Amino acid sequence: MSDQVVAVLDWIAILCLLAGALLSLVAGVGLIRFPDLLSRMHTAAKPQVLGLLLVLVGIGIRLIPEETNVFNIGTLILVGLFQVVTVPVAGHIAARVAYRTGRVHADLIVRDELAERLAAKRRADGGGGPPETRA
Amino acid sequence: MNILWIAIGLLLGAAVLLGVTRMVIGPSILDRALSVDVLLASALTGIGAYAAFHRDPTVLPTLLVLSLLGFIGSISIAKFVARRPEEHVATPTEPPAPAPAPEEGGSS
Structure with a gap:
C-alpha cells in the first residue's frame, strides 16, 4: 500500500476519532446541564x-495498513453490536425504575401517556385492590 | 497531526471530568449509575484511541469485556433500586412528605 493511501486513511481515521471524542464531550456536558433524570438518560x-x-x-x-486480522475487525463489529443492542435496554430499564419509584419530575414532562394508561387500567380494573406498581 | 491526537485526549479528559462531577453531585443513585455508564463509555473511547494511536490491536478484547460489563452493571443497579422504593422518601431534593402515597409501596 502506497504512502499516500496510508496518509489518507490516517486522516479519515483521525477525523472519526475526533468526532467520537467530541460526542463523548457532548454527552458529558448534557449530563451536567440537563435538569432531569430522563433527559440525562437521553444524552x-x-x-x-x-x-x-x-x-x-x-x-x-x-x-x-497494519497486518489485517479478521479477528480484529470482528471484535470491533462485536463491540459496536453489543453497544447498540444493550444501551437502549439499559436506558429503558433505568427510566422505568425511575418512573415507577417516583423520581420523575412531573412538571418537566410535556405529556405523560404512561400515567394516562395506568389510570385507564386502574379504572378498568374497578379501582379495588392495590394498584400495580411493579418495577 | 500530533495536535489532533492531543485534542482527542483533552476532549476525552473533559468528558470524564464532567461525568465525575455528575457522579459527585447526582441527587439519586440512578443518576450516579447513569454517570458510571457514561464514564465507562468514555473509557471505551479512550482505550480505542490508544489502540488507534499505536496501531495496537491487542487491547480490543478489553473493549468487548467493558461494553458487556457496563450493561450488566447498569441493569443490576436499576434492579437494586427497584427492590427498595422507600429510599425515595429520604431523597433530600423533595420536601418531607407526610406519608408515602399508596402508589409507592407494594413492590414485589
Missing part, C-alpha cells in the same frame, strides 16, 4: 453510542 444513550461507533470505525480504518 447518555444517544451521543455516547454514536461517538463510540465513530471511534470503532476510526480504529478499524487505522488498523488497515
